[in-house]
Amino acid sequence: MLLGLVLPTEGEVQLLGEPMPTRARRVLPRVGALIEGPAHYGHLSARANLSLLDAAGPGGSRRTRTARIDTVLEQVGLAGVGRRPVKDFSLGMRQRLGLGAALLRRPELLVLDEPTNGLDPQGIHEIRDLLLELNRAGTTVFLSSHLLAEVEQLCTRVGVLDRGRLVLQDQLATLTAPTGATVVETPDADRVRAALDGRVLRTSVGRAVVRGADPAEVNAALVAAGVPVTGLALERPTLEEVVLAAASTSADRVDAPGERSRR
């Protein structure tokens, strides 16, 4: 709907301050998108694919096209295979090419759906670095992903969708802020309970959660009582816990809620 593919039955959509889809011709050249996986013409080369897509709409100057294609192929790491037909590409290479197509006009906004799908760990790391670099240069990255680790590593602002409704939207730092408790790792959780009576919230094997936002103070109290401590950390909710708390439905629903997040 944001990109004018699905037309709203009611309500309004604004993209970069312009109403969609009425202003699509003006707004969309400033947006790059990777929607539901990459798609290309298999019999054409990577360069031909990028060139045809660039020529298919407004905002892509013909003069700078070759140079821009060179740049994005370099950026996404496909410079060596630009002339090979896309049908020979692996899923990861197609994903890189899709990202390259999204970057072709130096968009102000990047809309990405699972951008690291099909990439190996090195590839994921590379793409993450590329996105962080683009973001530092002023590009807004709108990322939709089921991979919470990816969201945690990339995003500054997170939204959670539950059955098509945005149920939560906040800064990632706020959502995963310390809860005011300290996690103590110890071989003997029962002795923590004995030493800090009344402050222990819950214990499990090798682990106890103690009220108090100062690990140093908790540590001092435990050491004074002779309890061995192997690790100390402020308790933070993981993004997974945040998502599970916000999205009510069980995880085995077919339309499992996706997380939309934004930097």
Next chain:
Amino acid sequence: MIAVELRKLFRRPRTWVTIGMLNALPVLVAVLLAVTDLAPRPGEGPVFLSAVLTNGTLYPLAALAIVLPLFLPIAVSVVAGEAIAGEAQAGTLRYLLARPAGRTRLLVAKLVSVIAFVLVTVVVVAAVGYVVGQLLFDVQPIGGTTLSGTTITPEQIAWRTVLAIGYITVSMLGVAAFALFFSTLTDSPLAAALGALAVLIASSLLFTLDAASSFAPYLPTRYWLAFVDLFREPVLWRDIVRGIGLQAVYVVVLVSAAWANFTTKDITS
């Protein structure tokens, strides 16, 4: 946008393979005729074929008459059915529209590229027919005889052949419009092409049925063979004009329907 679609169409190996295969049958027929010297009797078999043994300059028309009833409509249906549904199936449609290519522009560009395909295909069939005719059959330097029995000059044959190429191209536009419309309805290019072919087969069948005679003049295949009338003396324009008018009506109605459907459709594939 039109240039983009033309590049896509003509850089696709499949397009040229289709055109190549389309020429296989007329070439085979020509070789068989030349080897056996057995032409169908006048009034039997595809039009013009009876005359080619004595005059090879008519072979472009014989070749067109051979591919016109089935092969040419199949090729046109496949290419036109591919137009929108093919992009939807490959997933490239959403990228084109998010580019944004503009839905109306995209549809117009697809229509133009389909027309270009029809024209190129018909011209190639005629050209191959010309070459084959020159190589395999006797060519009468003084011209030929019309279907009415009078003689005409080679120049006359040439410009009438050009008109026939134009008329056959127009005849195919109705098929193209059906396939293009179906292509906006479905995400399967195969379904769109077969849908258009089903319409044609139904039309050809109804045309032979006396019970359907009340609407026979409006069937899309009704005037397809009217290009033959270009080779009568004098030229019988009546069916040719009606054929062009009928195709124009089909094209306008179906392309409008395709436009109305495509510009209001949710693209989810």
